[in-house]
Amino acid sequence: MSIEILKAGIADSIHDTGRYGYQFQGINPAGVMDPLAAMVANFLVGNPAGEAVIEFHFPAAVLQFDKTMIGALSGADFSASIHGIDIPLNTPFLIAKGDILQFTHLQNGACCYLALRGGLAIEPWLNSKSTNAAAAMGGWCGRFLKKGDVLPVQDTTDYAEAISHSKEKTLPWKLYLKDFYRTNQPVRLLSGHEWELLTEESKLKLLKSAFTISAQSNRMAYRLQGGRLQTINPVSMLSSAVTKGTLQLLPNGQLALLMADHQTTGGYPRIAHVISADVPVLAQSGPLSSIHFTLVSQQTATQAFKKQQDALYSMQKGCDLQLNRWLINFSL
Amino acid sequence: MKLSNQFPYSLYQLGDHAVTIELGFTIDETTHEKVMQVFQYLQLQKTPEIRDIIPAYASVSIVFDLYKLMLDYPELTENPMMERVNDLLSGFVPSDLVRGTLKRIPVCYDLSLALDMEAMASQKKMFISDLVELHLSVIYKVYMIGFIPGFAYMGKVPDLLVTPRKAEPRRRVEAGSIGIAGAQTGIYPLACPGGWNIIGRTPLQMFDANRQKPVLLEPGDRVQFEPISLKDFNLLNHRI
Numbered sequence: 001m002s003i004e005i006l007k008a009g010i011a012d013s014i015h016d017t018g019r020y021g022y023q024f025q026g027i028n029p030a031g032v033m034d035p036l037a038a039m040v041a042n043f044l045v046g047n048p049a050g051e052a053v054i055e056f057h058f059p060a061a062v063l064q065f066d067k068t069m070i071g072a073l074s075g076a077d078f079s080a081s082i083h084g085i086d087i088p089l090n091t092p093f094l095i096a097k098g099d100i101l102q103f104t105h106l107q108n109g110a111c112c113y114l115a116l117r118g119g120l121a122i123e124p125w126l127n128s129k130s131t132n133a134a135a136a137m138g139g140w141c142g143r144f145l146k147k148g149d150v151l152p153v154q155d156t157t158d159y160a161e162a163i164s165h166s167k168e169k170t171l172p173w174k175l176y177l178k179d180f181y182r183t184n185q186p187v188r189l190l191s192g193h194e195w196e197l198l199t200e201e202s203k204l205k206l207l208k209s210a211f212t213i214s215a216q217s218n219r220m221a222y223r224l225q226g227g228r229l230q231t232i233n234p235v236s237m238l239s240s241a242v243t244k245g246t247l248q249l250l251p252n253g254q255l256a257l258l259m260a261d262h263q264t265t266g267g268y269p270r271i272a273h274v275i276s277a278d279v280p281v282l283a284q285s286g287p288l289s290s291i292h293f294t295l296v297s298q299q300t301a302t303q304a305f306k307k308q309q310d311a312l313y314s315m316q317k318g319c320d321l322q323l324n325r326w327l328i329n330f331s332l
Numbered sequence: 333m334k335l336s337n338q339f340p341y342s343l344y345q346l347g348d349h350a351v352t353i354e355l356g357f358t359i360d361e362t363t364h365e366k367v368m369q370v371f372q373y374l375q376l377q378k379t380p381e382i383r384d385i386i387p388a389y390a391s392v393s394i395v396f397d398l399y400k401l402m403l404d405y406p407e408l409t410e411n412p413m414m415e416r417v418n419d420l421l422s423g424f425v426p427s428d429l430v431r432g433t434l435k436r437i438p439v440c441y442d443l444s445l446a447l448d449m450e451a452m453a454s455q456k457k458m459f460i461s462d463l464v465e466l467h468l469s470v471i472y473k474v475y476m477i478g479f480i481p482g483f484a485y486m487g488k489v490p491d492l493l494v495t496p497r498k499a500e501p502r503r504r505v506e507a508g509s510i511g512i513a514g515a516q517t518g519i520y521p522l523a524c525p526g527g528w529n530i531i532g533r534t535p536l537q538m539f540d541a542n543r544q545k546p547v548l549l550e551p552g553d554r555v556q557f558e559p560i561s562l563k564d565f566n567l568l569n570h571r572i
């Protein structure tokens with residue numbers, strides 16, 4: 001009852017929504033880069049929002065399944081297929097024993113998520129299945145997946161009969177997520193505590209010019225290339241907490257945007273913070289993507305996030321209804 | 333705003349899902365006592381919408397599950413996060429501080445491990461043995477844990493030991509290395525890149541994921557370093 005990695009991808013790892021409650025010990029939360037896509041993948045297979053999923057980056061791993069399962073992909077489109085049959089995003093699909101899932105082309109996005117009904121049967125570390133790269137713990141052996149890894153799955157149900165009766169690989173319902181990802185629109189920021197330390201020229205530069213996500217970016221932080229920003233006076237700060245979405249001004253005038261694997265504390269000026277509702281679109285903007293920023297109010301940030309989460313949880317209800325109806329048909 | 337007469341504070345948002353309570357602007361024991369008081373008080377109040385409480389030198393930050401906060405407190409409509417923090421803090425009463433424990437940490441100052449000791453001695457025109465004595469002369473306070481799992485920021489070192497970070501960080505600092513940056517001293521719990529001046533190494537595993545409590549030091553603890561020989565270091569050092 002497992003999944004074998006036949007070929008390793010460049011940076012595939014197991015994550016849930018993060019390991020919280022230990023940041024006072026310096027243990028960073030990690031977790032999925034795009035929480036929205038991970039939730040959607042889980043909801044499609046009837047899992048709770050916080051179940052562990054596999055996060056793929058391109059080029060992604062090739063996997064083989066040794067039992068029948070129900071899976072779902074969401075997030076980036078890497079042209080997934082099983083034995084030549086396309087597996088679209090945002091729809092549950094049936095996995096037969098021996099199926100090989102591969103990802104052949106990078107169509108769009110940066111992180112693709114695979115959720116399996118029932119989840120992955122791995123031991124949590126400090127209440128989370130997320131991979132913590134710094135501590136080399138959690139997820140699968142605390143590291144990226146490599147060839148030969150065999151990941152146990154929780155679900156023991158046999159879907160063979162259902163599969164033999166289904167003409168299609170996918171189940172007949174699908175979620176549409178276009179409205180959740182604001183593409184070609186500026187990423188929304190809240191001003192940070194050190195915003196006022198920037199020169200007027202630097203503030204304008206941040207809000208009026210384009211920045212490119214550097215190829216040196218990773219799960220910890222996006223390095224942004226573009227105009228260099230300056231503070232009015234040199235800044236010396238005591239270290240304190242930072243969080244996902246924090247935009248730090250480095251001593252060389254460049255910007256580091258903290259992502260899922262961010263450290264717990266930092267001592268650089270926090271000039272702004274990406275709002276939670278825009279973290280998914282940012283996570284799906286891969287290296288060399290161009291981004292613009294705009295400032296919004298806390299109220300806009302809060303409302304945007306609430307609206308997004310409300311919509312996701314109402315989708316969950318729809319997914320559960322469809323899936324349960326389908327399972328009952330096969331007395332599953 | 334004030335928590336009580338002794339506790340002036342200000343609040344600022346750390347994005348849309350975290351708030352920082354600022355209690356001072358310097359590294360000193362008085363400010364840090366306030367930090368620990370507020371940290372301990374908040375830990376006791378911790379409700380499900382609070383994901384993390386992070387004490388630092390002069391501040392405490394609260395990380396929220398923003399959606400849960402909005403569902404659980406629908407009456408907070410203006411700025412749910414700030415309103416919730418103000419509510420939490422309004423009940424604050426300074427209580428007896430749970431004193432951190434005194435931890436003795438063996439350190440080997442042998443030059444084969446103390447990679448920056450010679451440079452520091454020549455820069456300060458001091459004997460290496462005096463630098464070691466100075467480092468041993470203080471019981472340090474753990475002000476905060478951050479950067480990487482279990483990295484303890486301790487202070488303060490005697491004025492004569494104060495040394496700025498290295499201009500060029502090392503690509504790899506070994507686990508257990510003890511460093512100095514400004515008036516701070518710290519122990520690298522894991523091998524990682526780092527810019528602190530390395531003056532010794534402990535054989536203790538400061539971070540061990542398989543322990544029930546992976547991290548050896550916590551904010552508020554006190555640390556006394558104890559010198560050991562290279563021979564003892566090698567005997568005690570079980571790292572591969």
